[in-house]
Amino acid sequence: MRGATRVTWAFGCATVVTLAAAGCGGGAGGGAAAGSDAGIVRAFWTDPQNPLEPANTNEVQGGKVLEMAFRGLKRYNPRTGKAENAVAKSIETDDQQNFDITLKKGWKFSDGTPVTAKSFVDAWNYGALVTNRQVSSYFFEYIDGYEDVHPENESAKPKAKKMSGLKVTGRNSFKVKLNQKFSQWPDTLGYAAFSPLPEKFFTDHEGWLKKPVGNGPYKIDSYTKGQSMRLSVNKEYAGPDKPKNKGVELKVYTDQNTGYTDLQAGNLDVFDELPAGQLKNAKRDLGGRYINQPAGILQTLSFPLYRKEWKSEKAKQVRRGLSMAINRKEVTEKIYHGTRRPAGDLTSPVLSKAGGFEPDMCGDVCKYDPKEAKKLIEDAGGLPGGKVTLTSNVDTGSHRQWMDAVCNSINKTLDKNGACSVNPVPTFGEFRKDIAGKKLKSMFRTGWQMDYPLIQNFMQPLYYTGASSNDAGYSDKRVDKLIDEANAAGEAEAVAKFQKAESIVLDDLPAVPLWYQDGNAGYSQRVSDVRLNPFSVPVFTDIRVK
Amino acid sequence: MGRYVIRRLLQMVPVFLGTTFLIFVMVYAVGDPVNAMFGDRAPDPATAAQLRAQFNLDKPLWMQYVLYLGDIFTGDFGNAFNGQPVTELMSRAFPVTLRLALIALVIEICIGIALGVVTGLKRGRPLDSSVLMLTLVVISVPTFVTGTLAQYLLGVKWGWIAPAVSPEAPVGQLLLPGLVLALLSLAYVTRLTRASISENVRADYVRTALAKGLPRARVNVRHLLRNSLIPVVTFLGTDVGNLMAGALVTERIFNIQGVGFQLWQGIVRQNSPTVVGFVTILVIVFLLANLLVDLLYAVLDPRIRYA
Numbered sequence: 001m002r003g004a005t006r007v008t009w010a011f012g013c014a015t016v017v018t019l020a021a022a023g024c025g026g027g028a029g030g031g032a033a034a035g036s037d038a039g040i041v042r043a044f045w046t047d048p049q050n051p052l053e054p055a056n057t058n059e060v061q062g063g064k065v066l067e068m069a070f071r072g073l074k075r076y077n078p079r080t081g082k083a084e085n086a087v088a089k090s091i092e093t094d095d096q097q098n099f100d101i102t103l104k105k106g107w108k109f110s111d112g113t114p115v116t117a118k119s120f121v122d123a124w125n126y127g128a129l130v131t132n133r134q135v136s137s138y139f140f141e142y143i144d145g146y147e148d149v150h151p152e153n154e155s156a157k158p159k160a161k162k163m164s165g166l167k168v169t170g171r172n173s174f175k176v177k178l179n180q181k182f183s184q185w186p187d188t189l190g191y192a193a194f195s196p197l198p199e200k201f202f203t204d205h206e207g208w209l210k211k212p213v214g215n216g217p218y219k220i221d222s223y224t225k226g227q228s229m230r231l232s233v234n235k236e237y238a239g240p241d242k243p244k245n246k247g248v249e250l251k252v253y254t255d256q257n258t259g260y261t262d263l264q265a266g267n268l269d270v271f272d273e274l275p276a277g278q279l280k281n282a283k284r285d286l287g288g289r290y291i292n293q294p295a296g297i298l299q300t301l302s303f304p305l306y307r308k309e310w311k312s313e314k315a316k317q318v319r320r321g322l323s324m325a326i327n328r329k330e331v332t333e334k335i336y337h338g339t340r341r342p343a344g345d346l347t348s349p350v351l352s353k354a355g356g357f358e359p360d361m362c363g364d365v366c367k368y369d370p371k372e373a374k375k376l377i378e379d380a381g382g383l384p385g386g387k388v389t390l391t392s393n394v395d396t397g398s399h400r401q402w403m404d405a406v407c408n409s410i411n412k413t414l415d416k417n418g419a420c421s422v423n424p425v426p427t428f429g430e431f432r433k434d435i436a437g438k439k440l441k442s443m444f445r446t447g448w449q450m451d452y453p454l455i456q457n458f459m460q461p462l463y464y465t466g467a468s469s470n471d472a473g474y475s476d477k478r479v480d481k482l483i484d485e486a487n488a489a490g491e492a493e494a495v496a497k498f499q500k501a502e503s504i505v506l507d508d509l510p511a512v513p514l515w516y517q518d519g520n521a522g523y524s525q526r527v528s529d530v531r532l533n534p535f536s537v538p539v540f541t542d543i544r545v546k
Numbered sequence: 547m548g549r550y551v552i553r554r555l556l557q558m559v560p561v562f563l564g565t566t567f568l569i570f571v572m573v574y575a576v577g578d579p580v581n582a583m584f585g586d587r588a589p590d591p592a593t594a595a596q597l598r599a600q601f602n603l604d605k606p607l608w609m610q611y612v613l614y615l616g617d618i619f620t621g622d623f624g625n626a627f628n629g630q631p632v633t634e635l636m637s638r639a640f641p642v643t644l645r646l647a648l649i650a651l652v653i654e655i656c657i658g659i660a661l662g663v664v665t666g667l668k669r670g671r672p673l674d675s676s677v678l679m680l681t682l683v684v685i686s687v688p689t690f691v692t693g694t695l696a697q698y699l700l701g702v703k704w705g706w707i708a709p710a711v712s713p714e715a716p717v718g719q720l721l722l723p724g725l726v727l728a729l730l731s732l733a734y735v736t737r738l739t740r741a742s743i744s745e746n747v748r749a750d751y752v753r754t755a756l757a758k759g760l761p762r763a764r765v766n767v768r769h770l771l772r773n774s775l776i777p778v779v780t781f782l783g784t785d786v787g788n789l790m791a792g793a794l795v796t797e798r799i800f801n802i803q804g805v806g807f808q809l810w811q812g813i814v815r816q817n818s819p820t821v822v823g824f825v826t827i828l829v830i831v832f833l834l835a836n837l838l839v840d841l842l843y844a845v846l847d848p849r850i851r852y853a
Contacts, residue, residue, distance in 0.1 A: 047811070049583065049628060050583060050627065050628055050629075051628055051629040058584065058585045058587075059585060130592045130593060131596060133593055133596045133597050133600065134593065135583055135585075135590075135593060137590065137593060138587075138590055150590075150592060150593075152591065152592060153591070153592065154591045154592055154594075154595040156592070209629065224713070225628065225630050225634075226630075226635065226638070226803055226808075227638075227713035227803060228713060252713075252803070253710070253801055254797060254798045254801045254802070254803065254807045254810070255798045255799065257694075257799075258697075258709065258798070258799060258801040259710075261697055261698065261701060261702055261709040261710070262708075262709050262710045264702045265701050265702045265705065265708070265709045267708055267709070267710060268710075395814070427582070427814075427816065428582055429579060429581050429582030429816045432581040432582060432584070432588075432589075433581045435588070436581060436588045436589060461587075468588050468590070469587050469588060471588070
């Protein structure tokens with residue numbers, strides 16, 4: 001009898017605990033009433049990877065916020081991708097190396113403090129200083145004195161805290177001296193790392209990180225890491241692109257598929273990370289509220305030219321053969337449902353012809369021709385060691401599927417099973433570690449998402465000797481010289497020089513162009529005028545809420 | 547009893563040290579988290595070295611572990627790479643998951659035991675067979691299928707619920723995810739109870755009680771059920787831990803920002819402080835749940851005594 005009561009007590013207790021827990025959550029459940037959401041765009045988001053600072057953000061989700069809450073000297077036109085003056089009134093140079101920058105008057109941060117030349121110089125010095133551990137500090141590497149604040153050597157201590165190439169000359173003007181000639185440098189200044197920072201960033205860093213303050217069209221009202229960020233219209237904003245809605249709520253999702261379900265159910269307005277598995281249905285499911293437009297992303301296959309067997313003249317012929325053995329059209333249609341397009345050069349359609357995009361530059365080498373491919377490879381003595389492997393991380397981007405398809409295509413061409421096999425690496429971190437350590441033995445995936453819409457950005461970081469993303473270990477004196485010349489030349493001439501360098505790279509083929517990647521998004525019936533910019537980030541200021 | 551509890555608590559220390567060390571080694575052995583922070587670009591060596599020093603990644607593994615453990619005893623679980631203290635993540639994630647797990651547990655206990663008792667008493671009848679069939683179906687269909695299907699039908703097609711749970715995760719929104727999470731264990735609880743009841747229903751003490759003239763219902767609840775619950779309680783005890791850790795799939799489907807989601811994020815981003823911190827807490831939950839189960843035995847069956 002006594003025991004029985006105890007059993008009852010145990011069950012009763014469990015119930016009470018549950019009810020108590022229920023009580024805690026019940027109150028908060030009401031959430032935002034319908035009224036407070038009027039005019040607010042609800043958009044998909046995942047937590048930024050690093051703390052949200054302009055020079056410490058190198059992925060799309062953090063970049064989304066910076067695009068809303070900050071404006072730099074320049075901004076890339078969301079339609080054309082062209083760099084246009086934002087805070088800058090003028091950026092002038094006579095020698096492509098010394099620049100005089102003047103700011104427009106009247107710009108303010110959302111806390112009311114003015115945007116001055118010092119806001120830029122301090123922010124750039126902060127971003128470049130190695131002890132601040134900013135992952136994008138290399139953006140400042142062209143400024144004179146960068147090596148002093150950011151020594152290349154791992155253990156070296158910075159010699160200075162400020163770059164000697166930056167000089168404030170007045171409240172609204174400053175001078176920049178570069179360590180080399182770089183004609184297109186002003187056009188790189190639209191990148192988020194070059195954003196100005198208010199006084200508060202330096203005096204109350206912790207507080208600033210909890211609620212970042214910028215000078216963009218929106219101001220951040222609240223930021224709960226891992227849950228959501230609410231932004232409202234910044235009344236101090238001096239730029240021309242004032243928001244056409246009342247604000248944006250960025251909602252963190254645990255999974256892309258959940259975001260897609262929520263979009264279909266009408267609880268989410270803008271969703272720019274459509275899961276690969278849904279691309280096939282998206283057009284039908286969303287009934288026209290589906291966007292597919294070029295983005296500055298190129299996928300390539302690189303070869304480890306740092307290895308003997310891939311360096312030789314014969315290996316070059318093998319690389320050409322492998323390129324011709326890949327049926328790009330079929331992969332882009334069957335696996336990616338038209339959200340990728342077969343690539344014919346090393347840039348991206350977002351550059352447009354004037355910016356250096358030339359879809360036929362690669363010529364026949366990038367066209368599927370199994371007969372010629374087989375002949376080329378066999379004439380060169382076959383694949384090195386009789387077979388090749390294709391390596392990539394497989395945790396994102398449905399890489400596994402296209403790798404299988406490409407290998408099948410190569411096997412079919414060579415009429416030999418096992419000529420090409422896939423080598424999947426579980427995580428991106430591990431894959432990048434192998435690449436950085438130059439440990440790859442055969443073909444591997446290299447994707448490039450542009451930092452700014454310039455042909456320079458598609459060439460120099462990737463194919464200049466010893467450049468930061470030259471994963472193939474490619475080195476050619478002619479290419480280096482042409483890139484140097486292009487940087488010293490005026491803008492129009494620069495593009496032609498870069499293209500000349502590009503054609504040499506395509507001839508050597510350290511990397512085989514695969515496909516241009518498009519940006520995809522879907523939106524709800526509640527909103528209109530949704531578009532993506534060339535970085536495949538939604539242009540939030542344009543969105544209207546019905 | 548008191549001495550037994552103390553002995554058990556002391557036994558937990560080596561188990562705790564062993565498991566956390568294993569997790570620590572496993573997480574830190576997989577790749578280099580600093581590399582992934584730089585995206586598609588080779589890490590800049592100077593910045594990478596600074597970051598490694600900040601997270602103690604430049605020291606030998608055993609020293610990292612000792613430093614980490616030292617911090618844990620002062621209540622400092624370190625920072626995630628986005629600068630957020632892991633304790634802050636925990637204080638937000640654990641209440642949400644606890645609520646979800648408790649909802650699942652209550653569903654499991656109420657429905658599972660009731661179904662188990664009914665089928666155990668009516669063995670071989672059509673009701674018994676149909677419930678058995680149903681549990682078999684539930685066991686064989688993976689959670690992500692039931693979850694996604696329920697979400698699509700109830701959330702998108704019929705619009706009865708919001709497909710994604712809001713960050714505050716109120717109980718009303720957690721009912722469906724709780725049911726999905728509970729389903730698998732529910733099937734096991736039903737089957738365990740059924741087996742145990744149908745075994746004990748023919749035991750001597752039941753016959754004696756009935757012969758004494760006690761009413762059938764009273765015998766079933768006070769005598770039969772109490773004795774039959776021991777294996778079920780064992781299962782439920784370990785299931786508390788499982789529900790919290792195993793909520794990973796359910797939490798992803800329904801956008802619940804709890805322990806499973808944080809763990810998954812930590813693994814995807816190779817965020818070692820998050821993963822090790824959360825698993826450490828889960829280990830403690832497991833150990834305590836097991837202790838509680840052992841103590842409950844004595845309540846259910848007074849013959850079991852602890853000296």
